[in-house]
Amino acid sequence: MKKPVRTTASITTEKKKNLSDTAIRISASTGVQVTWTDLLNYVIENYTELAEKKMIKELKKKGDV
Secondary structure, three states: OOOOOOOOOOOOOOOOOHHHHHHHHHHHHHOOOOOOOHHHHHHHHHHHHHHHHHHHHHHHHOOOO
16 A cells, blocks of 8 residues: 655644643543544644635735735
């Protein structure tokens, strides 16, 4: 099985810590080990369309678009 091609993204240490802390809470609540990258991928896969709509609405409201 071929591994997917990977890339990187730059985030601040504060955002990484927030993701990591959240992943730890998920792991503690479920008994399933979740990493911060698991959580980040989950958010990207499940909430990108919602973020797109919300960001467009917010930017239009601000007059940036």
